[in-house]
Amino acid sequence: MIIVAGGIKGGSGKTTVATHLAVMRALQGRDVLLIDADDQETATDFTALRNERLPEGAGYTSIKLTGASVRTETLRLAKKYDDIVIDTGGRDTTSQRATLTVADKLIVPFVPRSFDVWTLEKVANLVEEMRAANPRLKAYVFLNRADPQGRDNDEAAELLREAGGLEYLDTPIGTRKAFGNAASQGLAVTELKQQDPKATQEINALFRYLFDIQ
Ligand SMILES: Nc1ncnc2c1ncn2[C@@H]1O[C@H](COP(=O)(O)OP(=O)(O)O)[C@@H](O)[C@H]1O
């Protein structure tokens, strides 16, 4: 399975979710490759920290790729790994488009507060264009950094539900300090000594849905 965390907004949680999927999938005994296709290299930094902090290392392999070569390299690497997770930058780049020509699934987190239809439409258009090159591309949208409650979540969820060509995942992730705490230690929230049960439950729900685990 090749999963891309993408979209055209920074700070929506792409790297957070991509690194969690890589960690959690690797913990299931799968041979996982995390491809950092973002020039900001946040996923690479996270993995470096993880390799430093954990005696057994990160648990997955991590590489950096950019530009059109992402396509050919990913295709070659797909034969060598069980699963590939790709983290992209918050823009519509050649790299992101290259990943979408070979991906099985695109996942796009949206933050309800900074939500705007303009971004959603752009993502829907991008997906539609990429389906010409990759007809089996599935695209999922979900809320990340959601408010504890309230109208913003509901309104944003409603817009995501209505977006054409994108499947809304009813697995929202709230704004939870655990994500920042975990990132600063090179960990997933599911690995924290002092866990936030809600953060763990929410990321687990998304993980299980995407990898089709009952
Ligand atoms: N659900 C969440 N709750 C709290 N903080 C979050 C959550 N998701 C992401 N963050 C934080 O928001 C910031 C941006 O997230 P990041 O995953 O780097 O976004 P992106 O890769 O889309 O730019 C990071 O500091 C991250 O720790």
Ligand SMILES: [Mg+2]
């Ligand atoms: Mg990022």
